[in-house]
Amino acid sequence: MTERPSTPCGTAPLRLTLPTEADLGKFAASFARGLRPGDVVALSGRLGSGKTTFVRAVVRELHGADQSCSPSFTFRHRYDGDPPIEHIDFYRIDDPSELSELGLEEALDGSSIALIEWWRNAPDALPAQRYEIEIEGAGDEPRTLYLRPPQ
Numbered sequence: 021m022t023e024r025p026s027t028p029c030g031t032a033p034l035r036l037t038l039p040t041e042a043d044l045g046k047f048a049a050s051f052a053r054g055l056r057p058g059d060v061v062a063l064s065g066r067l068g069s070g071k072t073t074f075v076r077a078v079v080r081e082l083h084g085a086d087q088s089c090s091p092s093f094t095f096r097h098r099y100d101g102d103p104p105i106e107h108i109d110f111y112r113i114d115d116p117s118e119l120s121e122l123g124l125e126e127a128l129d130g131s132s133i134a135l136i137e138w139w140r141n142a143p144d145a146l147p148a149q150r151y152e153i154e155i156e157g158a159g160d161e162p163r164t165l166y167l168r169p170p171q
């Protein structure tokens with residue numbers, strides 16, 4: 021089910037087949053346990069692929085069911101806890117200049133774990149050291165998840 025061949029240019033992404041939402045949730049939970057403040061997770065995949073579902077599973081694993089979320093911005097949610105978790109969505113970002121409204125600097129100041137959906141709308145806003153997760157499939161399809169750790 022998993023393979024991670026090494027290549028001269030770094031590590032190829034880990035590839036996982038996740039037939040059900042429960043499988044995706046289980047993987048997100050185990051991934052979450054390895055995250056530390058300052059870690060950035062860049063999520064891609066089409067609408068309905070499961071990016072938000074993945075983020076919610078991470079928050080649930082690290083903060084438990086009782087999450088306190090400050091909806092400070094429409095596309096940025098901060099989950100207070102230890103460590104804080106920032107859930108950011110660049111979906112409606114058409115121009116990187118719009119990012120200042122998100123308070124991204126605070127979200128990426130190293131004290132929180134940050135998970136960012138639609139990050140390719142403003143790739144330069146992210147640190148180079150980041151996890152990249154791509155989810156293939158949507159609707160009732162099984163998901164294939166690709167994980168590239170910081171290089």
Ligand SMILES: Nc1ncnc2c1ncn2[C@@H]1O[C@H](COP(=O)(O)OP(=O)(O)O)[C@@H](O)[C@H]1O
Nearest residue numbers: 039040041044067068069070071072073159163
């Ligand atoms: N294997 C699966 N993994 C993740 N989500 C799944 C899976 N199967 C069905 N779903 C459903 O797909 C939808 C994914 O939505 P969401 O996480 O909001 O996607 P995105 O944030 O990528 O647009 C949810 O309604 C979820 O219940």
Ligand SMILES: [Mg+2]
Nearest residue numbers: 071072073137
């Ligand atoms: Mg989403």
